[in-house]
Amino acid sequence: MEHLLATASKSGLDLEDLRFAQIMDRADPLARLRNEFAIPTVNQATGRDAADGNGLCVYLCGNSLGLMPKQSRRILNEEMDEWATKGVMGHFHHSKGRPWVGYRSQIVEKMAPIVGAEPVEVGVMNTLTTNLHLLLAAFYRPTDQRYKILIESKAFPSDHYAVESQIKWHGRPADALLLAEPRPGEHTLRTEDILSLIRQEGASIAVVMLSGVQYYTGQVFEMDRITAAAKAAGCVVGWDVTHAAGNVPLSLHDWGVDFACWCSYKYLNSGPGGISCFFVHERYAHDADLQRLTGWWGHDAESRFDMTNQFVPGVGAAGFEVSNTPILVAATLLGSLDVFSKTSMEELCKKSVLLTAYLEYLLQTRIGNRVEIITPGEHRGAQLSLLFASEIFEHVFGMLMSAGVICDERKPNCIRLAPVPLYNTFSDVWWAVDVIHAALYTSRD
Ligand SMILES: *Cc1c(COP(=O)(O)O)cnc(C)c1O
Numbered sequence: 001m002e003h004l005l006a007t008a009s010k011s012g013l014d015l016e017d018l019r020f021a022q023i024m025d026r027a028d029p030l031a032r033l034r035n036e037f038a039i040p041t042v043n044q045a046t047g048r049d050a051a052d053g054n055g056l057c058v059y060l061c062g063n064s065l066g067l068m069p070k071q072s073r074r075i076l077n078e079e080m081d082e083w084a085t086k087g088v089m090g091h092f093h094h095s096k097g098r099p100w101v102g103y104r105s106q107i108v109e110k111m112a113p114i115v116g117a118e119p120v121e122v123g124v125m126n127t128l129t130t131n132l133h134l135l136l137a138a139f140y141r142p143t144d145q146r147y148k149i150l151i152e153s154k155a156f157p158s159d160h161y162a163v164e165s166q167i168k169w170h171g172r173p174a175d176a177l178l179l180a181e182p183r184p185g186e187h188t189l190r191t192e193d194i195l196s197l198i199r200q201e202g203a204s205i206a207v208v209m210l211s212g213v214q215y216y217t218g219q220v221f222e223m224d225r226i227t228a229a230a231k232a233a234g235c236v237v238g239w240d241v242t243h244a245a246g247n248v249p250l251s252l253h254d255w256g257v258d259f260a261c262w263c264s265y266k267y268l269n270s271g272p273g274g275i276s277c278f279f280v281h282e283r284y285a286h287d288a289d290l291q292r293l294t295g296w297w298g299h300d301a302e303s304r305f306d307m308t309n310q311f312v313p314g315v316g317a318a319g320f321e322v323s324n325t326p327i328l329v330a331a332t333l334l335g336s337l338d339v340f341s342k343t344s345m346e347e348l349c350k351k352s353v354l355l356t357a358y359l360e361y362l363l364q365t366r367i368g369n370r371v372e373i374i375t376p377g378e379h380r381g382a383q384l385s386l387l388f389a390s391e392i393f394e395h396v397f398g399m400l401m402s403a404g405v406i407c408d409e410r411k412p413n414c415i416r417l418a419p420v421p422l423y424n425t426f427s428d429v430w431w432a433v434d435v436i437h438a439a440l441y442t443s444r445d
Contacts, residue, residue, distance in 0.1 A: 001357050001361070003354060004024075004354060004357060004358055004361065007020070007023065007024065007027070008020055011023050015358070015361055015362070015365070016362065016365060016366060018427065018430050018434075020426075021358075021425070021426035021427045021429065021430040022426075022427055024354075024358070024426035025425045025426050025427055028351065028425070028426070029347070029351075030343060030347060030348070030351050030421060030422070031425070033339060033342065033343065033422050033423065034422075034423045034424075034425065036069055036070055036071065036339045036342075036422075036423075037067040037068060037069055037070065037269075037339075037422070037423045038067060038068045038069075038070060038073075039056045039057065039059060039067060039423065040056070040057050040059070040067075040406075041053060041054050041055060041056055041057060041404075042054070042055055042056070042057045042403075042404030044057070045057040045059070045404055045406050046401065046402060046404055053404070055404075057404040057405070057406050058403075058404060058405040058406065058424075058428045058431050058432055059406045059420075059423070059424070059428075060405060060406060060407045060417045060418050060419060060420075060424065060428065060432055061406045061407055061408055061418065062266065062267060062269070062382070062418050062420035062422075062423070062424070063215075063243060063247075063266055063267065063382070063383050063416060063418035063420075064266060064408055064416075064418075065265055065266065065271075065272060066265060066266060066267060066268060066269030066270070066336070066420070066422075067269060067423055068269070068271065069269055069332075069335045069336045069338070069339050070335075071335035071336070071338045071339060072269070072270070072271060072331070072332040072333075072334075072335030072336055073332075073335070074335065075331045075332070075334050075335045075338075076328060076331045076332055076335070078096055078331075079098075079327055079328060079331045080328075082094060082095060082096070098334075100325065100327050102301075103325045103327055103330050103334075104123070104124045104318070104321070104325050104330070105119075106334060107124050107277070107330060107333060107334055107337065108122045108123070108124065108317075110334075110337035110338075110340065110341055111124075111277055111337060113344075113345070114245060114246055114250075114268075114337075114340060114345060115241065115245055115250045115252050115260070115262070115277075115279060116249070116250045116251035116252050116253055116254060116255075117252045117253050117279050118253055118282055120282060120285055120315060120316035120317065120318075121252070121253060121279050121280055121281060121282050121285075121316055121317050122277055122278070122279055122317050123277065123278050123279075123280070123316075123317035123318060123320050123321050124275055124276075124277050124278075124321070124325060124330065124333075125275065125276065125278070125297075125321050125322060125323065125325070126275070126276055126322075127263060127273060127274075127275070127276050128158070128240075128242060128261060128262065128263040128276045129158045129159075129161075129162055130276070131261040131276050131278045132158075132159065132162045132163075132240065132261055133162055133166065134278075134292070134293055134320065134322065135238060135259045135261060135278060135280075135320075136162070136163070136166045136207070136209075136238075137291075137292060137293045138259075138290055138291060138292040138293075138320065139207060139236045139238060139258060139259050140166055140170070140206055140207050140236070141206065141291075142167075142170050142172050142176070142206050143206075145203065145204065146203065146204055146205065146206045146234070146235075147167075147170075147172045147173075147176050147204065147206055148175070148176045148177070148178045148201065148204050148205045148206060148207075149163050149166070149167065149176060149177060149178065149205070149206060149207045149208075149209055150178045150179075150180060150197065150198070150201070150205050150207070150208045150209065150210070150230075150235075151163055151177070151178070151179060151180070151209055151210060152179065152180050152181075152189060152210055152211065152214065153179040153180060153181040153182075154214075154216055155210075155211060156211065156215050156240070156242075159209075159211065159240055163177065163209065164177055178197070178201060178205065180193070180194050180197055180210070187217050187374040188214070188217050188219040188374065188375075188376055189214075189219065189221070191221070191222045191225060191226065194210075194221075194226055195225065195226065195229050198226070198229050198230050198233050198235070199229070199233070202230075202233025202234065202235060203233070203234070205230070205233065205235045206235065206236060207235060207236045207237070207238055208226070208230040208235050208236070208237050208238070209237075209238040209239070209240065210226065210239060210240070211239070211240040211241070211242065211243065211244075212239050212240065212241035212242075212243065212244030212245075212248070212250065212260075213241070213242075213243035213244040213247060213248060213380075213381055213383075214243070215242070215243050216385060216410060216414065216416075217374050217375055217376075217385050218243075218374075218375035218376075218380050218381065218383035218384060218385050218416070219375065219376050219379055219380065220244065220248055220376075220379040220380055220381055221379070222379065223239060223250070223255055223257070224251070224255045227239075227255045227256055227257055228255075228256070231256055236258045236259075237256075237257055237258050237259075238257070238258060238259045238260060238261075239252070239257055239259075239260040240260070240261060240262065241260050241261070241262045242261075242262045242263050242266060243266060243267075243381070243383075244262070244381065245262040245264070245266075245267060245268055245277075246266075246267035246268040246269075246340070246345075246348075247266075247267040247352070247381040247382055247383075248349065248381040249345055249346070249349055250345075252279050252281075253281065253282065256281065257279065257281060258280075258281050258284075259278065259279060259280050259281070260278065260279040261276060261277070261278040261279070262276065262277055262278075263276045264276060264277060264333050264336070267382070267420065268333070268336055268337075268340075269336040269339075269422075270329070270332050270333035270336050271329070271332040271333075273329070274329055274332060274333055275326060275329045275330055275333055278317060278320070279317065280316065280317045280320055282316065284316075285315050285316040286315060288312075288313050288319075292313075292319075292320055293322070294311055294313070294322065295321070295322030295323055296323075296324075297321040297322055297323055297324050297325070298311075298313055298314055298318065298319045298320055298321045298322060299311060299312055299313070299314060300312040300313065300314045300315070300319075301314055301318070339422065343422075348421045348422065349421075351421035352381065352382045352419075352420075352421040354426075355382065355419040355421060355424060355426065355429060356380065356381075356382055356383075356384060356419060358426055358429050359384055359417060359419055359429045359432070359433065360373060360377075360384060362429065362430065362433040363384070363386070363433060363436075366433055366434075366436075366437045367433065367436055367437060367440065370388070370389070370392070370440050371386050371387070371388060371436070372386070372387040372388075373385070373386055373387075374386075374387055374414075382418050382419055382420055382421065383416055383417070383418040384416070384417050384418075385410075385414050385415075385416050386414065386415045386416070386417065387413055387414055388413055388415065389413070390412065390413050392439075392440065393409075393412075393413040393415075395439055396415065396436055396439045396440065397409045397415055399435055399436075399438065399439035400415070400432065400435050400436065400439070403431075403435045405431065405432045405435050407432070417432060
């Protein structure tokens with residue numbers, strides 16, 4: 001916030017002035033990255049054909065589906081050409097130097113620094129929920145004493161179902177599903193409450209499996225402290241970092257997390273249904289005794305094609321992969337990771353903090369008490385979750401969408417806005433708040 005205030009006073013402009021946002025955009029060292037993405041026009045995004053709809057939309061939905069990196073289309077087309085001209089030989093001899101047989105390693109090298117992992121700790125396969133099941137198959141080993149799984153009470157439905165069904169699959173009682181709940185009247189979880197739940201129930205918890213960033217509230221959990229406390233209580237610790245990867249700083253290795261997984265189509269822009277990645281800590285890299293569900297791609301790469309039917313796990317996360325890499329979805333992720341390689345999480349987070357603080361400031365000063373921001377002021381990434389009174393909620397959301405401010409609604413009355421530092425601008429933020437302001441203060445009452 002200090003940086004925004006200092007820039008405002010130097011320029012002699014109010015933060016509420018669009019020209020202030022434009023000054024911030026001109027000074028933005030990451031502004032060049034916006035051109036790496038295809039940004040829909042208002043007409044394209046809203047499916048209309050309005051005379052004034054040919055300008056670019058304000059896309060604040062990168063927490064749900066990131067925009068398309070132009071590189072992704074290029075690389076995808078190259079893989080199609082490769083398939084057309086090389087057939088099966090593309091696995092080994094690739095005209096762009098990306099033989100399909102080793103494709104995973106190219107992704108892993110670029111993905112590891114984004115999540116604070118060593119390359120040996122990162123794998124690429126499937127989609128997220130499938131990976132949750134595969135990882136729980138290896139890491140949820142319930143005993144009569146230690147059989148519970150701790151998740152947050154309003155976890156993303158897919159995570160809730162996955163954990164609940166794992167518990168049933170293992171024939172464990174329903175009290176094995178342990179839910180961390182916010183205090184009455186509060187929206188977000190307090191770290192102290194999570195830690196005390198772990199202290200109380202620790203001896204009966206097999207796995208602590210929270211999300212790194214809560215999808216609904218945008219709260220970033222204190223992953224370092226929670227991991228340390230859960231490890232001290234003897235639990236296995238897994239994180240679903242889907243809303244955290246590419247959004248906030250992560251140090252999965254240094255925190256000592258056992259496993260983690262994330263999809264890549266949100267802040268990581270790999271496209272609809274994009275491939276998921278996962279993390280298994282280096283401490284298991286050579287642990288061939290760790291039971292897991294296997295397939296040929298997890299077999300040690302050197303001898304995979306010997307066809308002996310004697311399973312020898314690959315080292316690290318590679319040993320948890322099951323099928324051969326789906327190249328076409330891996331290609332679009334590779335395109336996005338190329339863009340990430342042009343910056344760093346440190347730089348991205350620096351801009352992200354400013355963008356989100358600017359959004360918060362404008363909401364507070366221009367919308368005031370007609371919006372409730374439930375995302376914490378401190379522990380958050382590139383998302384603010386806004387609650388509106390139910391009688392105006394649909395009106396506000398409708399106005400945003402028809403003005404070409406693309407965001408999402410979560411029933412009953414929450415709108416999530418995610419200014420993404422890779423492609424969003426300070427002007428985007430200004431326009432979004434201006435539309436909310438118009439919806440509330442000019443077009444009605
Ligand atoms: C987006 C998201 C999912 C989606 O799961 P898929 O298996 O990719 O369909 C699951 N969990 C969380 C926490 C998410 O944010």
